[in-house]
Amino acid sequence: MQLFSTFETTSYLEMAISTLEKKGIKKESIFAVPLDNRKEERKIFDTLHRSDGTSLIDIGMGIGTAFSVIGASIGFKLAWGPIYWGLIGAFVGFVLGFAIRLFMELVVKKNKRGMKGKHSEIILIIDCEESQVELIENILWSHFALGVAKVK
Incomplete structure (x- = not known):
């Protein structure tokens, strides 16, 4: 059975891995994959198929x-x-308001247009037996995993 979990890059990830090793999970059964985060600028104007709200x-x-x-x-x-x-x-009021909002989005909120809130940076994959699933899941949640999934 495999458990997948996502973490931010923090010391809690290191502590979760070391706790798993202390509980009997082999190093060969733990696999950590770093994710590439978005590097390109987010688009301001929405399209028919994509809207940022x-x-x-x-x-x-x-x-x-x-x-x-x-x-x-x-x-x-x-x-x-x-x-x-x-x-x-x-017409004049609409153009003025649109210009104000566009200025705010391009200049004032430029740094805030990235991903908001917490986002996953590392996926942790653990191979284990079904008897260990609950223990591993509790360890991951107690070390602030952003999400956990099980696959048979």
Whole structure:
């Protein structure tokens, strides 16, 4: 039987391996594989098949609505009337809000666009007998494994 677990690169991984060896698991039965992390920049604009959950038009819609109301209100006194000035205000507000959000994503949040939270860096594969599975699983969880899976 094989157990797969994922860890961050910490001293807990080393302690888990040494604890497994003390409990009778041979060195030949423990296999650690480091993962390559993403090196390329994450894309800002979403496609039809991929979305990162970040919206670029949310601020633009809010500011566009506010500017359209202001434009329509002021438009009663201007030559083109409230409808044209409301549409002009909506367009200007949307473009301004979109530019603000794009600036925030490109400049302010550039470092935060990487992977958020904890991510796996090492996969630990352990060959063992079925009688040892529960012991090994408890050891892995107690040493802060991010995930554990069993395969017969």
